Amino acid sequence: MVNSTIQIEADPTTRAAIQHLKGLDFELAYLALLTREGLKPISRWEKTLDEPALEALREIGLLTRPVRRRVRTGLAFTETIFGKSPAYLEVYAQHFENLPVDKSAETIRVEGFLFGYPPCCVAQYIKHPYAPNEFPGHKQEILFHWTCEGCILTPLLMPLYERIHQLTQQY
Ligand SMILES: [Zn+2]
Numbered sequence: 001m002v003n004s005t006i007q008i009e010a011d012p013t014t015r016a017a018i019q020h021l022k023g024l025d026f027e028l029a030y031l032a033l034l035t036r037e038g039l040k041p042i043s044r045w046e047k048t049l050d051e052p053a054l055e056a057l058r059e060i061g062l063l064t065r066p067v068r069r070r071v072r073t074g075l076a077f078t079e080t081i082f083g084k085s086p087a088y089l090e091v092y093a094q095h096f097e098n099l100p101v102d103k104s105a106e107t108i109r110v111e112g113f114l115f116g117y118p119p120c121c122v123a124q125y126i127k128h129p130y131a132p133n134e135f136p137g138h139k140q141e142i143l144f145h146w147t148c149e150g151c152i153l154t155p156l157l158m159p160l161y162e163r164i165h166q167l168t169q170q171y
Contacts, residue, residue, distance in 0.1 A: 017059035018171045024053055030168045031144075035083055036060050039160055040116035040144075042083030042092055049080045057082050065089045070100045088114055117145035118153035 021029035031043040049057075054064050062082040070076050081092050095110050105126045112122035124131055125146050135147040139158060142165045147154045 014060055015171060017056040020052065020056040022168065022171055026168065029171065030165060032057055032060060032062060032082065033164050033168055034161070036062060037160070037164055038084070039157065039164070040083070041085060041088040042081050042114050044115070045080045047080065048078045054080070063089060065093060067093050067096055068098055069096065070098065072100055112145070115144060118148070118151060118157070120151060120153060121145045121148040124148035
């Protein structure tokens, strides 16, 4: 068994930033930590975040960027993306800025790549969303992708997601 390399420093500034995010929404803090630890190149929060929230994300080492989107009816809204790599934020913004939200195969491929989903799971999801798999439901719940049948990658990622989920709860 390999020791986990995930160690989130408990310095007061980091702790306060994570607690602030968690106070807004547990999932926001969880996504921020998954991204900070490199499991996701970038993450998306489908809302505008206020300055203290953006500051908290920056405090734990993430870059942030607002992206304008539209819903199908044409109404505009702003989502927030965050990650460690400016290049991936740029790729997201270049592709999705001002685009309506959709669930096309193209969108799922780009999102899957940028959000760190295993390519096998993305390919299966495009062919058949939520296809049955042998993966335990309670484990699926803390993931953001739907695991493909016989997935090789998800079981490798799972202990890391579990560890970060636990850490988020502890803050
Ligand atoms: Zn898979």
